[in-house]
Amino acid sequence: MMGNVTLLEFLSAGREVAGHHPWPRFQLDARTWRRMVEQMAVSNWDILAEWAEPTEIHVALRGEDSGAIAVASHPCPDHKFFALSRVRPSAIRLERAIRDLWGLAPEGLEDQRPWLDHGRWGVKRPLGSPRISEGRPHAYRFLTAEGEGLHQIPVGPVHAGIIEPGHFRFHAQGETVVRLEERLGYVHKGVEGLLAGKPVAEAARIVGRVSGDSTVAYALAFARAVEAALGVEVPARAHWLRALMAEMERLANHVFDIGAICNDAAFAIMLSHMGMLREKILRANAACFGHRLLMDRVVPGGVAVDLAEEGWEALAHLLGNFRKLFNKAVALYDNTPSLLDRTTGTGFLPAALAHRFGAGGFVGRASSRGVDARKAPGYPPYDELDFAIPVLAEGDVHARLMVRVEEVRASLRLIDQILKQMPRGPVAAPVPNRGGEGMAVVEGFRGEVLVWVRLSEAGKVVRCHPHDPSWFQWPLLEAAIEGNIVADFPLVNKSFNCSYSGHDL
């Protein structure tokens, strides 16, 4: 085992693949790949995403100290590879999904159960070498918990509220949760298969719909990946408008989450306040950019619409009002002991676990992990803006809520700065039809959204992999609820607010 070796030093043992931007991609042979996995056991390299092609496995890594990002690839013509999940539990579900979708067998992955494939697709390995299957659902064996007085509570996949489908299997002793196991994959839409062969403009629309609440983040990540692959220089004003939209999206989601968390503790008035605030943002979005959720406003090359002068004024007006109302609502939260009693100490996530799984967003930040793609690796215009990343150490529902509160305040300050400093000029550059590989990491409201793309010479998508931050947050929810009471699960779940759609893809 090597001592302190940086990620790039280590990967340079492989062959660098030309034309991968902005970070290098290295092709590793079986031995080096294996050594990389072993090295990961002792290094603090984060897995950013892991995906596959019919005979190749890719993993995007980040050296936590240096912040260097690189992709490691490993051809596996015999359809198996040395599993990362041997050393990183965060990769378990990713590799189970890889086995389901591409048919590559992760060697050393103990969990042999399928993940996304519930047996209902009528096809096996849809992205690898597809084979027709009977389309009958498999029986799924949940992990067990044994002991006296234990009982199971199955919840979902269809829930009473208007939320996405997912199954939660509780083992409880009375009211205390002994084990929670999630089963996801109910909203698998075959996005990656859909993307293959699509022209860039069409693919951008699809990626923008991977998870509707993060449409700006996904569209931005895809656009930046394409621009990196093709070397497109985006006009300065487009960068600023993108940041403006991204912050509006963050605001809308965070304020609604804050309200929804309180609502799950039966404090409905908070949801009313926050619902009104969210509505103000959505209406401003519609007035300024022509779409309430800003779908398809960020496109490869720039943005689809410019911000008119009257839109600028409307936004500036909105902000002044918004800040006052938001602070009043937060004061209401702070001054309601019955509510604080519910959120404080509930759903504790230890910092060590957040680090181990590389959890980003408010989940990571509430447990001491202050990673933010806007700071590192960073992308314009955030390098010119002044903002802080709130990090708390408590790791409970209250901390996750307060991180959101601080992020809302930071976003408001960011929007202020963006409106004041935004340069004039064009808002889009032409996107040439060329080939190339690109990757981008963008901070969505849940955390880091990663998109990797390979374009053909005709300018069409050969492969595109969008990665949702929820992959590394869902497993932590299982840990956070342990030892809590069953009735607190909705509260803890809402404080995580992981994406089903982005995860199931």
Place this chain on the structure above:
Amino acid sequence: MSALAWQIAQILLVAVLAPLATGYVRFVKARLNGRRGAPPWQPYRDLLRLLKKEAIVAPSASWLFRAAPYVTFAAVWLAACVVPTFTTAIALAPSADLIALVALLGLARFWTALAGMDVGTAFGGIGSSREMLIASLAEPAMLMMTFSLSLVAGTTQPAQIAAFILGGDIGVEVSLGLALAALVMVAIAENGRIPIDNPATHLELTMVHEAMVLEYSGRHLAMMEAAAMLRLTLFMALISCLFFPWGMALPGDGPAAVAVGLAAFLAKVAALATALAVFETMIAKMRVFRYADFLGGALLLGLLATIFLYVSEAV
């Protein structure tokens, strides 16, 4: 003769008023939350709709499951009929006392909890187990409150307690204040209101009462819902009768006094419903394991009320 007439009037009044009272609470809560809200008479439409709908029963359900809505509804309705609302001159008044009332409510709860477990779903079981936890704490508190009242008034009949308080030979009594607080807390728990339970929630894992009736549909659900509405009205009537009987007609009063009693009763229900809505808006639901603290507090208040009586007599 008039006692029978007033009794029949009361039987109809509570049944007709109950959905309106519940609808009014929902309406005020919606307004406090900045929503327009459904009109207060929406529960009538809901009940009518449910009555018209097909009742679907799980294959694993036994006769218990089918019978429970009727038993529950009948027990709660009967309980609501014997608590004087606008006049104490009702035919059933002598036969009903507070301990019988507790028993009737216990019967309704017992059947609902059985029905919750009967189908065998996890949620029904959770709901029943929580309901029994609440019951085991709320019933002693309710009895304790009853004892201190009966020690003051020398009777356990609500009608006579009301008459005693209206008689005016009672000053400001600390015990009564404590007993009132205990009864309000018990009422919140019995009716599954915030902070004990959230009647408006969609989160199966947090439910108590709603979890037990989750499997019901159609007329069965209508009965269960109506019973819940009646229970809320019953507790409002009980609080009014025992602690705020002013305006209530007494035996021998003419129709004019009864009309005043009716107006007073409606005003009291409106005031209590508004207070409930405001209280529920201002507070979050508590954790399940805190129920014991809350209802233990109610029990303690009831106990204190009784002790105060003896102490004030002794010194």
